[in-house]
Amino acid sequence: MSNVDRWLLPDGIDEVLPEQAHLVEKMRREIIDLYHNWGYDLVIPPMVEFTESLLSGSGQDLDLMTFRLTDQLSGRLMGVRADITPQVARMDAHSLNLSIPGRFCYAGTVLHTLPRGPLESRSPISVGVELFGESSISADIEIIELFLNTLSVAEIGHVSLDLGHVDIVRGLIGEANLSVDLEAEIFDLLQRKARTELAVWISENIENEQLSAWFNKLPQLTGGIEILETAKAALDGAPEVVINALNQLETAIHSLDTSHLNIHLDLSEMPGYHYHTGIVFAAYIQGYGKALGNGGRYDHVGEAFGRSRPATGFAFDLKTLVSQGSCSQSLSLGIFAPFCPDSSxxxxxxxxRRQGFRVVEGFENQVIDYEELKCNRQLVKIGGKYIVEFLS
Incomplete structure (x- = not known):
């Protein structure tokens, strides 16, 4: 290995240098303060846990994203967290065991074995909230509103909110009584919006004409909020769980301030199909090719910990919020105090410093570069009294 290679970071692992780190930390504080004002308590889960706890009920995707190592004390297998949600679910179920709805927030680095997409970081700083113990649509609305408020704090405008509900597809699949393999096939076709292939597949595998018609209409049910009325007509007579899902989406949309918000619905979209259980959502902006953040309901997340409570929440990558937001406040320039052995x-x-000023002390015989010191003022003694002067 050459000397140059010694200092290279692994692909997808990034560092945050001072000026950007200042913005990231400023954003973190503002977001955590926002969550605190909404009644969400900060938790700090550990970076590593035993895999049987860390990966309980999380699905294969998270399993593949998790780095593993052997605990030298116990010999048991541990994992470095790739997602904080299962950790907070464990804390809600065992460490806290609340009788009331639990509201929690967090901010911490996670580590992925592989990037989720091209050029994505494998060490994002995950910031988000979890709400346990409330199954009503009011909880979903609160979470979506807080999700949008997070984007406002990050000064990200012209947001497109994608909304969906996994019970629409799940309800129809349940009615069709498909095998696991056939369920996986139709899931793939719906996600690819492969209408021609889907029509052929339905003709070969779904005997019920009404059910076939509903499945064929699903890929067409995408667009603005007006698509809900179209969906109600297209899915008239569908299983009750499907109708309830449409009603929940309608209630949620009517509760949101849509004056400066573009809402997009895709009623055949099923992100986290085997994980989510209700309303799902994500935020997008023009010019950024992936979701800024996402969330939704996942009522079974606590089952593996012996306490299944309704749950919903969301997460963002803090570094993405900073890079895509309008917050450009640079590090406040400080005051340079030249070396002088003077007690006053x-x-x-x-x-x-008690007043909140940044003061950088000089050393004896130090070469001074005010730009590198990030100082635009200097502490000087005039007439036996110290004053602060701006540098010329």
Whole structure:
């Protein structure tokens, strides 16, 4: 290995340098304060856990994304977290065991074995919330509103909110009583919007004419909020779970302030089909090719921990919010205090720092570069008194 190679980071692992780190931390504080104001308590789960706990009920996707290592104390297998939601579910089920709905928020680095997409980080800073113990549509609405408020704090405008409900497809599949293999086939066709292939598949595998018609209409049920009325007519007579899903989406949309929000519905979309259980959502902006953040309901997440409570939540990558937002406040420039063995100088520096000023002390014989020091003022002694002067 050459000397140059020694300092290279692994693909997908990034570092955050001072000016950007300042913005990331500022954003983190503002977002956590937002969540606190909504009643969400901050939790800090550990970076590693035993895999039987970390991956309980999380599905194969998260399993493949998780780095594993052997605990040198117990000999048991541990995993480095790739998602914080299962950890918070464990805390809700065992560490806290609340009788009321639990509202939690978090911000921490996660690690992925592979990037989720081209050029994506394998070490995002995940920030989000989880709400446990409330199954009503009011909980979904609260979570979506807080999701949108997070984007406002990040100063991200012209947002497109994608909404869906997994019970629409799941309800029709349940009515069809398909095998696991056939279910996987129609899931793939619906996600690819392969209408011609889907029509052929339906003719070969679905005998019920009404059910066949409903499945064929699903890929067409995409568009603005007006598509709900189209869906109600197209799926008239569908199983009750499907109709309830449409009604929930309608209730959620009517509860949101849509004056500055573009809402897009795709009623055949099923992100996290084997994980989510109700309303799902994601946020997009023009010019950014993937979701800024996503979330939804996942009522079975606590089953593996012996306490199945209704659950919903969302997560963002904090670094993405900073890079895509309008927050461009740079690090506040400080005050340079040249080296001088003077006790009154030390007292003045303490006073300035207590007032919230950034003060950088010089060393004896130090070469001074104010730009690198990030200072635009200097502490000087005039007439026996210390004052702060702007640098010329």
């Amino acid at each position: 100088r030390r007292e003045e520096i303490k006073s300035l």
